[in-house]
Amino acid sequence: MSTELKLQARLDGELDAREAREIDALVEQNAQQAALMQELSWTKAAIAAGDVEVALPETREFYWSKIARAIEAEERKAATAAPAERSGWLKFFYPATGLAAMAAVMFVISGSRSNDGVDTESVPEDMNAVSFRSEAEKMSVVYVADEYGSFSPVGQEVKNEPEADK
Amino acid sequence: MNLKPTSNLSRWQILVLLLGLGWGFYQCTYASVPAETRVQAVLVWGTNETQPTGKGLKELDTKLRERLANIFKWRNYLEVSRNNGNVTTSKPQTLKLSEDCVVEVKILPENLAEVKFISKGKTIARRHPLGKTEALVLGGDDKNNTAWFVVVSFN
Amino acid sequence: MAKAIDHKTAPDVKLVAASQAGNMQAFEELVARHRDKIYARAFSMMRNEEEAIDLSQEAWVKAWQRLKQFQGDSSFATWMTRIVINLCLDQLRRQKRTRAESIEQLDEELGGVERQMPIIATNPSQGLERSELRKRIDKAMNQLSYEHRTVLILHEFEEMEYKQIAKVMNCSIGTVMSRLFYARRRLASLLQSLKKEQQS
Numbered sequence: 001m002s003t004e005l006k007l008q009a010r011l012d013g014e015l016d017a018r019e020a021r022e023i024d025a026l027v028e029q030n031a032q033q034a035a036l037m038q039e040l041s042w043t044k045a046a047i048a049a050g051d052v053e054v055a056l057p058e059t060r061e062f063y064w065s066k067i068a069r070a071i072e073a074e075e076r077k078a079a080t081a082a083p084a085e086r087s088g089w090l091k092f093f094y095p096a097t098g099l100a101a102m103a104a105v106m107f108v109i110s111g112s113r114s115n116d117g118v119d120t121e122s123v124p125e126d127m128n129a130v131s132f133r134s135e136a137e138k139m140s141v142v143y144v145a146d147e148y149g150s151f152s153p154v155g156q157e158v159k160n161e162p163e164a165d166k
Numbered sequence: 167m168n169l170k171p172t173s174n175l176s177r178w179q180i181l182v183l184l185l186g187l188g189w190g191f192y193q194c195t196y197a198s199v200p201a202e203t204r205v206q207a208v209l210v211w212g213t214n215e216t217q218p219t220g221k222g223l224k225e226l227d228t229k230l231r232e233r234l235a236n237i238f239k240w241r242n243y244l245e246v247s248r249n250n251g252n253v254t255t256s257k258p259q260t261l262k263l264s265e266d267c268v269v270e271v272k273i274l275p276e277n278l279a280e281v282k283f284i285s286k287g288k289t290i291a292r293r294h295p296l297g298k299t300e301a302l303v304l305g306g307d308d309k310n311n312t313a314w315f316v317v318v319s320f321n
Numbered sequence: 322m323a324k325a326i327d328h329k330t331a332p333d334v335k336l337v338a339a340s341q342a343g344n345m346q347a348f349e350e351l352v353a354r355h356r357d358k359i360y361a362r363a364f365s366m367m368r369n370e371e372e373a374i375d376l377s378q379e380a381w382v383k384a385w386q387r388l389k390q391f392q393g394d395s396s397f398a399t400w401m402t403r404i405v406i407n408l409c410l411d412q413l414r415r416q417k418r419t420r421a422e423s424i425e426q427l428d429e430e431l432g433g434v435e436r437q438m439p440i441i442a443t444n445p446s447q448g449l450e451r452s453e454l455r456k457r458i459d460k461a462m463n464q465l466s467y468e469h470r471t472v473l474i475l476h477e478f479e480e481m482e483y484k485q486i487a488k489v490m491n492c493s494i495g496t497v498m499s500r501l502f503y504a505r506r507r508l509a510s511l512l513q514s515l516k517k518e519q520q521s
Contacts, residue, residue, distance in 0.1 A: 005498045008505070012476070014483055035440045043509045046446035047477045050458025052365040055357050057239035058374065063356060064349050070382045071345075121292040129290065129306075137233040138299060139317075142292055144306030152308040153267030153285040154211050158246050159312065160220040311371065 007037050011044060062143070065132035127151065203279070203296060204321050205271050206250040209263040212240035212305075212313040222246065230317060238305075240313060253279070269318060281318055296320055333397045341388045348388075352381055355398050359405050365474055366409040368463060376412060380405035402479065406471075406489060413467045438506050445512035461511035469504035476501055 001009070003026070009015050010023040027034045056063060121142045123129040128145040144151055210226055211218075212234070224245040226234075231243045246264065253259040258272040270282040277297050283290045283304045294302045305315040326335055328350040339347035359380060364373035383404050384391075391400055446454050462470050468490070475481045475489060486497045 001495075001498070005502055008498065008502050009483075012483070012501075032440070035442065039441045039509050040505055042441070042444045042446065043505045043512070044477070046454060046512060047458060047473060047505075047508065049446075049451055050455045050462075051478045052361050052459060053455070054361045054364050056360040056374070056377070057370065059237050060353050060356075062237060063374075063378070064352055067352060067378050067381045067385075068345070068349075070378065071385050074382060074386065121290060123290050124288045127288070127290075131292075133300075134237050137236055139233060139237065139301050139303050140292075140294065141237065141303045141305065142290060144290070144304075146307045149306075149308035149312075149314075151285055151288055151306055152314050153209060153264045153316070154246055154308060154314045155264055155266070158211065158220040158222055159308070159310075160218065 003033065004036065007033060008040055011037065011040050059134065061132045061134050062130075062141070065130045065143075066145075069130045202252050202254050203273065204250065205253050205259055205261070205279075206248065206319050207261045207263060207269045208248040208317045209246040209267070210234065210315040210317060211244050211246050211308070212238060212242070212315060213244070214241045214311065216242060218242070218244060220244075233301075234303075234315060234317075237303075238313065238315075243315075246314075263316065267316075269316060271318070279320065283316060294318075294320075334393065337388070337391060337393070337397050340385070341391070348385060351397065355401055356381075358398060359401055362402055362474075362478075363405050363409055365462075365478075366406070366413065366467070366471060372412065376408050377405055380408050383408070403489075406475070406479070410471065410490065413471070417467070438510055441509045441513050445509060445516050457512055457515045458508075460515065461508050464511060465504055465507060469500055469507065472497060472500040473504045473508070 006015065006019065006023050007027070010020055015023065027037050121129060121131055123142075123144065129142055130145070131140070131142045133140050146152070208226075208230065210230075211220075211223065226243045226245045234243050235241075249261040249263060249269075251259045251261055253271050253273055255273045258270060261269045261271070263269060267283070267285040270284065272280045272282075273296075274280055274293070277295060279294045279296050281292050281294055281302055281304075283292075290304055292302060292304070294300075299321075301317050301319040303315055303317050305313055308314050326339055326347070328336065328346055331339075331347070331350070333351065333354070336347040336351050340351060356377070360373055360377040363377045363380070364370065367373050367376065380401065384401055387404075391397070446457075449457070462473070465473070471490065472486060475486045476483075481489070483494045483497050483501075487494045490497065
């Protein structure tokens with residue numbers, strides 16, 4: 001390890017006691033190394049005051065709705081991928097799981113009938129949408145993630161975009 | 167005075183009466199559909215530009231702008247267009263908001279509205295309860311870190 | 322029967338335990354409590370609002386999936402921060418592969434350039450208000466490559482030791498030390514330039 005890196009390690013408390021004493025002695029004798037040590041400690045102290053302080057620019061509901069949707073999607077994906085990973089002994093339970101699945105499907109159908117589709121939206125398959133409610137603003141929101149803006153109803157002339165951006 | 171029912175028949179009569187009243191109350195409060203509902207749709211563009219110069223953009227009314235700004239992150243919200251009309255159970259309403267975009271509103275039983283948002287040949291549909299005084303906002307990303315919103319409100 | 326908890330007032334450990342048992346409302350409260358910190362860390366690494374939002378959300382999804390692995394060895398916030406840091410590093414590595422290196426970055430990789438920088442003789446942050454210092458540090462950090470910025474973030478803000486940084490960044494301790502050394506020297510020089518700009 002070079003002397004410069006040892007100076008830094010001393011500053012960061014990463015040297016053992018013997019090495020630390022050696023570096024301290026070196027700094028006392030060598031003005032150049034002492035100046036470098038000084039610069040490193042100034043910088044370390046300055047950075048300590050400088051962590052970014054930014055707040056998330058999205059509301060709690062909007063931010064959470066996207067997370068909740070992603071979790072649901074991942075869980076659905078995992079549920080469909082699971083059969084391939086099942087071990088052989090599980091096949092003995094297939095008749096029972098089949099009955100349970102039928103019961104679950106019936107439960108879901110009856111549940112969805114009573115809900116009648118309120119607060120759920122249907123979106124084209126190639127689109128990703130999240131929905132949430134803002135109690136404070138009394139708004140139900142369906143938001144489409146579409147970074148290319150291909151679904152946008154706002155015309156180019158309104159956005160004042162050059163033709164090349166289309 | 168003894169108010170206790172004196173026979174089984176009168177107990178049944180009270181029960182039927184109460185059930186009838188309950189059902190009537192439910193119909194009035196939750197299941198009734200007003201004869202005619204006014205629907206309004208506003209197309210809004212959200213941007214971080216402070217003074218966009220696009221054609222036909224208007225200042226959005228302060229109240230709506232604040233509501234959107236409290237939910238979304240864009241700094242500026244501008245009205246692109248607005249349209250309104252009446253909708254009844256027998257007459258759906260189509261509101262045109264731009265060349266590519268219309269909002270179709272249909273009243274369903276149980277005080278629900280079906281709102282279809284059609285843009286560039288693609289459709290998003292959503293059922294919205296009319297009993298609440300909530301607005302329905304359909305929105306999405308647009309190019310250059312901007313966004314669009316269609317705010318549908320009923321009264 | 323499990324006792325219902327008041328999500329708003331429950332400590333993190335209780336919310337974590339409830340989340341581990343599948344309670345999504347408890348997890349939502351954890352997200353609400355720590356979302357700014359997690360986003361800020363992603364932003365400090367990515368320097369891009371959109372990417373920081375996406376990666377912080379991805380971190381929360383990953384956290385939900387791995388909640389069972391959380392044993393409470395560190396605080397929940399620290400555990401979450403590690404997840405978002407790893408995701409940011411993966412993303413930065415992917416971006417680096419598709420981006421041409423600047424001459425300066427190549428210099429940094431070759432090493433030695435930091436030894437040629439003159440030593441700063443006066444404290445470049447002396448007399449600065451905290452807010453002004455923060456602004457300048459932020460500006461200077463923006464000019465560092467992601468490897469140098471990350472090593473500083475992990476060491477100074479996340480208080481990680483060299484060996485922990487080496488593990489997270491998938492490099493040797495020697496590389497961590499030289500990156501840290503370069504990053505500090507470059508930062509000192511940038512702060513000095515900003516000070517001179519202000520004075521002239």
